[in-house]
Amino acid sequence: MDQLLQTLFAILNSAISPQTAALAIAAIGLNIHFGYTGLLNFGQAGFMLIGAYGFAISIIAGLPIIVAIIIALVAALLFALILGIPTLKLRGDYLAIVTLSAAEIVRMIGRSSLLTNFTGGSNGITGNEYRGPFTDLSFFGNGQLDLGPFKYDLTGSNGWWFIATAWVIVGLLCLFVWAIMRSPWGRVLRGIREDEDAVRALGKNVYSYKMQALILGGVIGAIAGIVFILPSSLQPDSMGRSETYFIFTALLLGGAATVFGPVLGAIVFFAIRLFVQGIAGQFIPSSIMNGQQTEQFAWIVIGVMLMLVVIFRPQGILGNKKELSFDVK
Amino acid sequence: MSSDVPTTTSTITEAGAAAKASVAGVDAVPGVSKPDPILTVDHIKRRFGGMTAVDVNHLEVQRGIITALIGPNGAGKTTFFNLITGFDKPSSAPRLIGGPKAGEAAKTTFNGNDVGNTGATKVAKLGMVRTFQLTKALSKLTVIENMRLGARDQPGENLFVSVIKPLWAKREAEITAKAEELLARFKLLEKRDDMAGSLSGGQKKLLEMARALMSDPVMIMLDEPMAGVNPALTQSLLGHIQALRDEGMTVLFVEHDMHMVRHISDWVVVMAEGKVVAEGPSGTVMDDPAVIDAYLGAHHNTDLGDDSLLTDEVAEELAAEVQNEKLTEGETTA
Numbered sequence: 001m002d003q004l005l006q007t008l009f010a011i012l013n014s015a016i017s018p019q020t021a022a023l024a025i026a027a028i029g030l031n032i033h034f035g036y037t038g039l040l041n042f043g044q045a046g047f048m049l050i051g052a053y054g055f056a057i058s059i060i061a062g063l064p065i066i067v068a069i070i071i072a073l074v075a076a077l078l079f080a081l082i083l084g085i086p087t088l089k090l091r092g093d094y095l096a097i098v099t100l101s102a103a104e105i106v107r108m109i110g111r112s113s114l115l116t117n118f119t120g121g122s123n124g125i126t127g128n129e130y131r132g133p134f135t136d137l138s139f140f141g142n143g144q145l146d147l148g149p150f151k152y153d154l155t156g157s158n159g160w161w162f163i164a165t166a167w168v169i170v171g172l173l174c175l176f177v178w179a180i181m182r183s184p185w186g187r188v189l190r191g192i193r194e195d196e197d198a199v200r201a202l203g204k205n206v207y208s209y210k211m212q213a214l215i216l217g218g219v220i221g222a223i224a225g226i227v228f229i230l231p232s233s234l235q236p237d238s239m240g241r242s243e244t245y246f247i248f249t250a251l252l253l254g255g256a257a258t259v260f261g262p263v264l265g266a267i268v269f270f271a272i273r274l275f276v277q278g279i280a281g282q283f284i285p286s287s288i289m290n291g292q293q294t295e296q297f298a299w300i301v302i303g304v305m306l307m308l309v310v311i312f313r314p315q316g317i318l319g320n321k322k323e324l325s326f327d328v329k
Numbered sequence: 330m331s332s333d334v335p336t337t338t339s340t341i342t343e344a345g346a347a348a349k350a351s352v353a354g355v356d357a358v359p360g361v362s363k364p365d366p367i368l369t370v371d372h373i374k375r376r377f378g379g380m381t382a383v384d385v386n387h388l389e390v391q392r393g394i395i396t397a398l399i400g401p402n403g404a405g406k407t408t409f410f411n412l413i414t415g416f417d418k419p420s421s422a423p424r425l426i427g428g429p430k431a432g433e434a435a436k437t438t439f440n441g442n443d444v445g446n447t448g449a450t451k452v453a454k455l456g457m458v459r460t461f462q463l464t465k466a467l468s469k470l471t472v473i474e475n476m477r478l479g480a481r482d483q484p485g486e487n488l489f490v491s492v493i494k495p496l497w498a499k500r501e502a503e504i505t506a507k508a509e510e511l512l513a514r515f516k517l518l519e520k521r522d523d524m525a526g527s528l529s530g531g532q533k534k535l536l537e538m539a540r541a542l543m544s545d546p547v548m549i550m551l552d553e554p555m556a557g558v559n560p561a562l563t564q565s566l567l568g569h570i571q572a573l574r575d576e577g578m579t580v581l582f583v584e585h586d587m588h589m590v591r592h593i594s595d596w597v598v599v600m601a602e603g604k605v606v607a608e609g610p611s612g613t614v615m616d617d618p619a620v621i622d623a624y625l626g627a628h629h630n631t632d633l634g635d636d637s638l639l640t641d642e643v644a645e646e647l648a649a650e651v652q653n654e655k656l657t658e659g660e661t662t663a
Contacts, residue, residue: 176492183491184483184501191467191478197416198465198537202479203453203544204486212488 007278009149014270016150018158021166022048022228023269026243027251027262028173029220034248035256036181037213038193040096043083044221045243046103049236050075051222052229053110057118059130065137069226076222079106080215088210095214103244110236124235131157134230140164158231166227170263173220178259189213190257249306255316264317272305273298344575348394348595349610357609357617360387367392367548367579368413368457371436372429374421375408375603382408383419384603390548395570395580397590397611400600401624406583407462409600410552413437414459415449422446440547454481456547460554462583466533468526472517475525475536476508477501479543504543511539515569531558535566542573549573551582555589567593591615599624 014020026044033039054072059065083102087095109115111122119125138161140154153159180186188209191199200206225239246269254265280294289297309316355361366389375383383405390396398406411417422445423434437445444452453459467475477483483504484490485497512518515535520528525536534554541549554570555563563586571593574580584590590597590611597614599607601623607614614620 179492179494180488183494184477184485184497185488185491187470187474187478188486190470190474194467194469195465197449198461198467199478200416200449201414201453201459201461201465202540203450203458203481204478205450216488 003278003282007275007282010278011271011274012149014274015267016163016167017270018162018166018227018231020266020270021163021170022224023246023250024170024263024266025166025173025227026221026224026247027254027266028170028177029217029224030247030251031256031258031262032177032189032213032217032220035251035258035261036186036193037189037210038092039088039210039214039217040092041099041214041217042096042244043099043101043103044217044247045239045241046099046106047076047079047218047221048225048228048243049103049106049110049239050079051225052234052239053119054222055226056125056130056229056234059133060125065133068133072222072226073219076218077215080218081211084211084214088207088214100241100244104241107236107240119236120234122236124233124238125229127157127229127231127233130234131230135161162231166230169223169227173223174259174263181259185209249302252306252309252314252316255319258316258318258320261316261318268317269302273302276301342571342575344577345571345595348574352391352394352596352610355391355609357607357613359605359608361389361608363389363391365392366390367440368581369436369438370413372421372433373409373412373419373435373437375405375412375417376420381603383412385409385600385605388598388605388608390579390581391596392579393574393577394595395574395582395593396596396598397594398581398583398598398600399585399587399590399624400606403602404600404624405603406600407552408603410459410550410583413439413444413452414457414550415444415447415452419445453544456544457550458541458544458546458548459550460534460537460541460552462552462556464530464533464537466525466528466536468524470525471522472512472525472528472536473505473508473521475540476512476543477504479540480504480507481544508543511542515539516565531562534558535562538566538569546578548579548581551580551584553583553585555584555586563589587615 026048029047030041030044033041033044051072054075055068058068058071063071079102083095083098087098110119110124112119113121115121135155135157138155140159140161142153142155144151144153145160152163155161181189188199188204191202191204192206192209196206199209228239250265250269251262252265253268254263255261276298277294280289280297281291284294313319351365352363355363368390370385370388372387373383373385374381398409400406408417412419419435421429421433421435423429428434435445436443439452439455439457442455444455444457447455467478470478483497483500485494485501490496509518509521512521515538517528517532517535517539520532525533528536534557538549538551538554551570554566558566567589570580570582574595582594594611597607597609597611598605599614599617599620606623607617607620609617
């Protein structure tokens with residue numbers, strides 16, 4: 001029973017953690033690409049990494065936090081432009097290939113020993129080096145606050161200040177996505193998702209709209225990168241291909257082309273993983289499956305679940321059955 | 330070979346008569362110049378590998394009339410459509426380096442604007458809106474959303490404006506009112522909130538046409554508007570197209586249904602193997618032996634499926650003709 005309660009607490013804690021919020025934000029960005037516009041971006045983690053590096057390196061260089069954030073977002077904007085200009089006039093598959101490899105290139109450059117002075121090479125940058133200015137902004141004061149199962153410092157790393165900021169950003173972005181997607185602008189995007197040529201024949205500049213969507217989603221991805229590294233550290237390998245896959249899983253699970261789908265998906269994604277891990281750890285004897293194996297088992301379950309969702313409920317948890325927005329063309 | 334089918338069965342409207350009159354004195358020769366052309370095409374060529382799909386030297390489309398573009402399958406009609414609406418680029422387009430000689434480069438003028446090197450978006454913005462042969466209804470958008478998408482001058486289509494609803498809500502209401510009016514005209518109003526994908530094939534054609542009209546085009550290009558539409562609906566579609574002309578719009582359409590072409594078109598352009606082989610008023614062109622040979626066939630006025638028409642006499646006549654053809658073929662091969 002104790003074990004079960006522990007699993008439940010772990011799930012609740014993961015549900016509110018800034019890492020979950022970061023995944024949700026990245027999925028919100030990807031939702032603009034994939035859910036609403038139909039752009040196959042397989043490099044969302046690359047946008048996160050660009051944002052994370054832009055932010056951390058600027059802070060270490062001594063720039064004020066607001067400038068650091070702007071640099072991170074502008075870097076993501078430029079990255080989106082570089083990826084979009086040659087590919088958005090071509091069929092969707094080309095964008096998929098280019099984003100996939102560009103994200104890997106960013107990660108490889110970040111890891112390379114040539115730039116160790118800036119990026120810290122494969123070790124990355126420890127949180128203490130860039131976290132200071134953000135912690136100083138806190139008006140939560142010092143000390144600790146216990147709310148039921150949630151016991152955190154008010155301001156310390158991974159504390160309430162980080163949690164609150166992360167989820168406020170999630171909330172604001174949801175509001176923003178809701179506002180733009182109910183507008184005629186969002187309507188053009190959904191039209192493009194269905195049939196580019198039809199929209200072009202109606203006199204809309206499809207290329208420009210796709211570029212706007214790519215940039216917007218990418219910049220939101222960069223915000224996710226900043227939120228992701230603030231409570232922990234910046235490690236290039238933590239934002240690789242598997243992270244992109246997690247973002248896609250969260251998005252499809254929650255429901256593409258819905259406002260809250262990415263958020264719900266991110267929470268459910270971590271909850272299921274911890275749940276499977278906790279249950280397996282408790283009921284399966286360690287002679288059959290030891291602690292490390294239960295973690296791997298949880299990932300397998302996530303993978304199988306993604307398949308089941310795509311086959312049996314392609315619209316995700318919140319998606320509109322009629323719109324059935326997710327279809328890979 | 331005179332036609333015994335009446336050229337028009339409906340009453341000719343005043344505007345319709347005026348449209349016919351505007352091209353009355355024009356010679357029926359390919360590439361003839363018209364008194365008031367809205368679209369002029371010069372030296373437009375499109376090659377796919379070794380095959381020349383379109384090779385039109387000069388063509389003018391008169392403003393304010395219904396022009397039909399007919400021709401056998403593979404004549405290059407749709408490619409020609411794509412070329413003038415900016416969905417495809419002519420092989421003979423002028424280039425910075427190389428390319429065709431001056432005076433032989435492709436040139437398209439629409440309503441006083443040079444649209445030879447413009448993309449589809451800009452052509453549509455200039456007022457030339459098209460529909461597609463394979464209907465492109467945006468199936469996962471509702472019918473009304475499809476319609477709204479066709480409208481122009483919606484400030485909310487700008488990302489920065491879109492966030493604040495009051496900035497675009499007024500225009501949206503105007504657009505919606507207009508869309509509902511058009512939907513009512515095309516008998517789609519009760520489908521207003523259905524997904525466009527749930528409509529029947531014919532209804533999708535109607536929706537696509539209605540959507541194209543949302544932008545108040547100067548010229549509308551219809552690629553086989555009647556394909557797959559039931560006869561009753563065809564009648565009302567014909568009425569709609571004529572009404573568009575009467576409102577002052579220029580219509581250019583591709584169609585295989587000869588009755589329809591005869592019925593509503595004021596001018597007919599015939600393409601074969603990428604070239605314009607004939608043009609003129611529908612009656613004149615359809616009796617042109619070259620057109621009959623290339624496209625219509627000698628019995629185009631006869632319903633070959635109608636048994637009552639297929640009397641012994643006709644059957645004998647047909648048999649004799651086939652025999653004759655075999656003989657002539659034999660002569661040429663010999």
